[in-house]
Amino acid sequence: MPGAAGVEDAAAIRFEAVRKEYAGAVAVDDLTLAVRAHELLVLVGPSGCGKSTTLRMANRLVEPTSGRIVLGDEDVTDVDPVALRRRIGYVIQNVGLFPHRTVAQNVGTVPGLLGWDRRRTRARVLELLELVGLDPDRYARRWPHELSGGERQRVGVARALATDPPVLLMDEPFGAVDPVGRARLQQEFARLQRELGTTVMMVTHDVDEAVRMADRVVVLSRGARVEQLAHPLEVVARPASDQVADLVGRGRTARLLALGRLEPEDLEPRHDAPARAATPGDGAPGDAAPGDGAPGDGAPGDAAPGDGAPRGGAVRLGAELGDVVEALTAVAAGHDGARLAVLDDAGRPVGTATGDSVVRALRRLTAAGRGTD
Numbered sequence: 001m002p003g004a005a006g007v008e009d010a011a012a013i014r015f016e017a018v019r020k021e022y023a024g025a026v027a028v029d030d031l032t033l034a035v036r037a038h039e040l041l042v043l044v045g046p047s048g049c050g051k052s053t054t055l056r057m058a059n060r061l062v063e064p065t066s067g068r069i070v071l072g073d074e075d076v077t078d079v080d081p082v083a084l085r086r087r088i089g090y091v092i093q094n095v096g097l098f099p100h101r102t103v104a105q106n107v108g109t110v111p112g113l114l115g116w117d118r119r120r121t122r123a124r125v126l127e128l129l130e131l132v133g134l135d136p137d138r139y140a141r142r143w144p145h146e147l148s149g150g151e152r153q154r155v156g157v158a159r160a161l162a163t164d165p166p167v168l169l170m171d172e173p174f175g176a177v178d179p180v181g182r183a184r185l186q187q188e189f190a191r192l193q194r195e196l197g198t199t200v201m202m203v204t205h206d207v208d209e210a211v212r213m214a215d216r217v218v219v220l221s222r223g224a225r226v227e228q229l230a231h232p233l234e235v236v237a238r239p240a241s242d243q244v245a246d247l248v249g250r251g252r253t254a255r256l257l258a259l260g261r262l263e264p265e266d267l268e269p270r271h272d273a274p275a276r277a278a279t280p281g282d283g284a285p286g287d288a289a290p291g292d293g294a295p296g297d298g299a300p301g302d303a304a305p306g307d308g309a310p311r312g313g314a315v316r317l318g319a320e321l322g323d324v325v326e327a328l329t330a331v332a333a334g335h336d337g338a339r340l341a342v343l344d345d346a347g348r349p350v351g352t353a354t355g356d357s358v359v360r361a362l363r364r365l366t367a368a369g370r371g372t373d
């Protein structure tokens with residue numbers, strides 16, 4: 001993951017002072033934005049703020065009124081639009097699968113256009129269907145109308161990835177999928193993207209989707225004005241403007257729970273650690289040492305059972321805070337005294353987490369002045 005310095009060098013797509021007017025009305029005012037190679041950048045903002053227009057300028061479905069868009073080191077206006085669209089995958093809501101082509105034929109569309117032979121296309125289609133979680137034996141010969149909304153989106157993603165494009169544009173790709181299927185698709189797609197290293201620019205108006213999936217989020221307001229461009233946690237914890245605050249306002253804590261992780265400094269002060277942590281010498285391995293973290297105002301240790309081993313509950317250091325809350329709830333049905341053993345990657349106990357640990361973590365995440373970018 002690149003640091004803040006040298007970001008421009010790693011850009012896969014750059015918008016340079018881009019403006020788009022439709023019949024005199026400004027949709028995108030003066031956008032400058034660099035999408036880093038291999039990142040999943042999510043554009044989020046209110047309806048009509050220019051998200052789709054921005055995306056569609058990257059593959060020349062819409063031509064900018066002025067400014068430049070650079071893909072790699074090429075100005076996109078120098079590239080033939082058809083050739084450009086074969087290099088850039090594009091996924092939209094409701095996908096637009098060809099209704100009279102089977103799933104396999106849909107996925108094999110671009111390889112076919114590029115003149116791949118049948119065996120190579122067939123092998124690629126099967127591989128892609130597996131990749132997006134559709135069993136080729138069951139799905140390859142089906143027609144689009146025989147699929148659920150989520151399955152259709154998967155086929156759309158497979159089709160867009162057919163020639164392994166370095167860049168993928170996605171416009172509300174999961175918008176038409178029911179909430180349960182949607183969450184699963186989001187998760188699977190984010191994993192797939194990381195595996196393939198595809199640079200993705202994705203548009204959504206769903207802040208939760210943005211926060212869940214993005215490496216970085218760009219929050220836009222009217223005219224595609226960049227309100228904030230940052231790590232999702234940063235956007236939720238420290239909105240850069242009133243517009244961003246309005247957008248992320250509802251469900252903020254839930255988002256922090258999904259994003260934040262349990263760190264050594266969130267754990268209970270050491271004297272509360274379970275006695276069994278003291279296996280090797282005098283206890284917890286170095287990285288959870290008390291000196292570098294716990295402020296010493298933690299909960300009184302009255303809930304520790306005699307032998308110190310928390311009954312059944314354990315979480316990893318670095319676990320998502322939401323998972324910590326879930327584990328605490330499972331241990332004591334939400335009871336205040338619930339305690340969890342915290343384990344390092346090797347499974348060794350490094351301390352104890354309680355509800356207070358989660359509160360400390362949330363405070364840490366929202367404390368001013370701690371940049372994450």
Ligand SMILES: Nc1ncnc2c1ncn2[C@@H]1O[C@H](COP(=O)(O)OP(=O)(O)OP(=O)(O)O)[C@@H](O)[C@H]1O
Binds near residue numbers: 045046047049053205
């Ligand atoms: N083809 C067009 N002709 C004229 N105006 C357009 C056209 N396409 C978009 N616009 C206008 O440009 C502005 C930005 O539209 P755009 O679709 O980019 O916004 P968006 O942020 O993607 O919105 P939504 O979230 O509702 O899809 C809007 O005011 C819209 O009405």
